Amino acid sequence: MANKNQFNPDYIVPPGDTLEELLEHYDMTQAELAERTGRTPKLINEIIKGKAALTPETALQFEHVFGVEADFWNNLESNYRQMLARKKNEDQLKEQLDFLNQFPVKFMVKNGWVKAEKDKTKQLKELLSFFGVASFSAWKEVWGEVFNQPEAAFRKTEAFPSNSESIAVWLRKGELEARNINCAPYDEKKFKESLKEIRLLTDEDPESFIPKLTEICAKAGVAVVFVPETPGSRVSGATTWNGKKPIIILSFRYKSNDHLWFTFFHEAGHILKHSKKITFLEFKDNIDEYEEEADLFASTTLIPAKKYSEFIKKRDFKEQAIIAFAEEVNIAPGVVLGRLQHDGHIPYPTRLNRLKRSYKWAN
Structure with missing residues (x-):
């Protein structure tokens, strides 16, 4: 035995x-x-x-x-x-495998956000792990709070209803990246003061301004992350809060410095002026009182209202005049040009577009 x-x-x-x-x-x-x-x-x-x-x-x-x-x-x-x-x-x-078709899984795999799995059940597990949830019923509970905010202007856009899953992927990636940024406790006064320093970065290349922008904001308690736009999301920026930590997510959607910096200062306006309970998503067509207030904040922070008004009265929108005005107010010429185009003083198709800096994602 x-x-x-x-x-x-x-x-x-x-x-x-x-x-x-x-x-x-x-x-x-x-x-x-x-x-x-x-x-x-x-x-x-x-x-x-x-x-x-x-x-x-x-x-x-x-x-x-x-x-x-x-x-x-x-x-x-x-x-x-x-x-x-x-x-x-x-x-x-x-029983939930059909949910995979609602998410940009191929894009996520290509960018290394999730692992590629031949088995669909394993791929579904990867997706759920990315979101930090156990099931899609749990996913709906967590993300339903974001997409069902009655105050959120993005709910009124045509883009939102058909792309919520893709937007959720983009937001989640931003949240995950923000975890890697060691931020000081949020200091509203310090963040507002830091915007003066950040304005001086508008004419730099991403390789230069991204680390500076991230460090400056982190010292004031704000996490700034750049996340490629997910397929069909059409989102250029977002503001959200992780507890007491504000997060700004930027996508480089419009690929030029005037759009990028306007979006950043727009999101900064949301942080400084609006509720911590609302996630703000930026689309081309979402406008309400919150968005208008954030737009005004971005416009006047980038280009002082009085200086801009005086410049407009001169009606001289030649290249050298724009460059000289940009130097006067310490802002990139491309940002001034973008403002003039937005306000209808200069058409969008113009040879002056060479004043703008173009951005693209590195491979």
Whole structure:
């Protein structure tokens, strides 16, 4: 007969199977085991059939009867119940595979946001892990709070209803990137003061201004992240809060410095002026009182209202005049040109567009 204390298989099996094998090995009936442990024959039978859980107390009793440590029985039971739970979860995930088609999974894989999996269930797990949720019902609970905000202007746009999943991916990536930025506690006064320094970055290349912008804002408690626009999202920027930490997410959607910097200062306006409970998403066509106020904040912060008004009165919108005015107010000429085009003083198709800096994502 083998040493009973060496009965320690390293594979996962239902506790009842192991128990049944031991009873056969010891030529012991279920009724006898019930008598030796002080348990009922019904309970022993249910443990063998997997209908009843093997409790820590029963594990200790089996240790006395068979000489197999209680830890072994407890681990066997724990692994078995986890296996059953995993199987149930797998079955539930298979019923949700259609949800994969609603998300830009190929884009996420291409950019390294999730791993590529040939098995659709595994790919679904990757997507859920990206969002930090256990199921799509949980996803709807978490992200429904974002997309169902009655105050949010983006709910009024044509872009929003058909692209909420893609937008959610973009926002989530921004949140994840923001976690990697070590920010000081948010200081409203310091952030507002930092905007003066940030204005001086508008004529620099991304390789130069991105690290500076990130560091300046982090010192004031604001996380600024750049996330490529997800397919169909059409979003240029967003403001959200992670607890007490404000986050600005920028996409480079319009690929020029006038749009990028206007979007940044627009988002800064949301942080300084509006509720921490609202996520603000920027589309071309979303306008309400919040957006108008943020637009005004961005416009006047980038180009002082009085200076701009005086410049407009001169009606000299030649290239050298724009450059000279930009130098006077310490802003990039492209930002001035963008403002003039927005206000209808200069058409958008113009040779003056060379004053703008163009941005693109590196491979």
